[in-house]
Amino acid sequence: EPEVTQTPSHQVTQMGQEVILRCVPISNHLYFYWYRQILGQKVEFLVSFYNNEISEKSEIFDDQFSVERPDGSNFTLKIRSTKLEDSAMYFCASQELGIQETQYFGPGTRLLVL
Amino acid sequence: DQQVKQNSPSLSVQEGRISILNCDYTNSMFDYFLWYKKYPAEGPTFLISISSIKDKNEDGRFTVFLNKSAKHLSLHIVPSQPGDSAVYFCAVAGGTSYGKLTFGQGTILTVHP
Numbered sequence: 001e002p003e004v005t006q007t008p009s010h011q012v013t014q015m016g017q018e019v020i021l022r023c024v025p026i027s028n029h030l031y032f033y034w035y036r037q038i039l040g041q042k043v044e045f046l047v048s049f050y051n052n053e054i055s056e057k058s059e060i061f062d063d064q065f066s067v068e069r070p071d072g073s074n075f076t077l078k079i080r081s082t083k084l085e086d087s088a089m090y091f092c093a094s095q096e097l098g099i100q101e102t103q104y105f106g107p108g109t110r111l112l113v114l
Numbered sequence: 115d116q117q118v119k120q121n122s123p124s125l126s127v128q129e130g131r132i133s134i135l136n137c138d139y140t141n142s143m144f145d146y147f148l149w150y151k152k153y154p155a156e157g158p159t160f161l162i163s164i165s166s167i168k169d170k171n172e173d174g175r176f177t178v179f180l181n182k183s184a185k186h187l188s189l190h191i192v193p194s195q196p197g198d199s200a201v202y203f204c205a206v207a208g209g210t211s212y213g214k215l216t217f218g219q220g221t222i223l224t225v226h227p
Contacts, residue, residue, distance in 0.1 A: 004157070006157075031213055033213070033214075033215075035215075041219075042217050042218070042219050042220070043158065043203065043205075043215075043217040044217075045214045045215060045216065048213050048214055050213075055213065056211055056213070056214055058214075091157050091158070093215075095213065102148065102160050102163060103148075103160075103213075103215060104160060105150075105157035105158045105159070105160075106157050107155075107156055107157045108155070108156070108157050110155070
C-alpha cells in the first residue's frame with residue numbers, strides 16, 4: 001500500500017541553525033501539507049501546497065519557514081533559523097484530489113532544537 | 115484555537131464492549147470530518163470519514179455519527195479490541211480553508227483484555 005515517507009526520523013540541531021525536513025508524498029497525490037505537534041499539544045496545520053505554490057499557511061508559518069517541491073517527488077520544509085520553540089514532531093501529509101479527500105500522514109520527524 | 119474539542123482526555127473500556135469517542139466543533143461551515151488513530155512516535159493513521167451530507171458512515175467495527183445541529187461527531191468502535199488502544203483524534207475540514215485539517219486534542223483509548 002502506498003505511503004508517505006519522511007526523513008530523517010529524528011533531528012537534533014542547535015538554535016539558529018537551518019534544518020530541512022524531507023517528505024516523499026504518495027505518487028499520484030496533488031496536495032501536500034505540513035503539520036506539527038508540540039509535545040502534549042494538538043496537531044497544528046502549518047502550510048498547504050498545490051500546483052507548486054502555497055495554498056494556505058497558518059500564523060505559525062512565518063518568514064523562517066519555507067516549502068518547496070524541488071524535483072517532483074520530494075516535498076521539503078525548511079526552517080531557516082531554528083528556535084527552541086520549533087522543537088516538535090513535524091508531519092507531512094498528502095491528498096489525492098483536494099477537498100473532501102483523506103489526507104495520509106507520514107511517520108513524522110522529531111525535531112529537537114537545543 | 116478551540117474550534118474542535120474532544121472533552122474526554124481518556125477513555126477506558128473492556129475488550130468486547132463499545133468504545134464511544136466524542137468531538138464537538140464550533141464552525142457550521144465545516145463539511146468534512148475525519149477520525150485518525152495515532153500510536154506514540156508515529157503519524158496519524160486515517161480511520162474513517164464522513165461528509166456533511168451524511169449522518170452516519172460505517173466501516174467494519176468503526177462507525178462515525180454526525181449531528182450537524184449539535185455540531186457533534188462521534189466514533190463508535192464495536193467490539194473494542196486491545197489493539198485499538200491508541201490516541202484518537204477527530205479532524206475537520208472546510209469552511210473558509212481549503213484542505214486544511216483542524217484537529218481536536220485527542221482522546222487516549224485504553225482497551226483492557
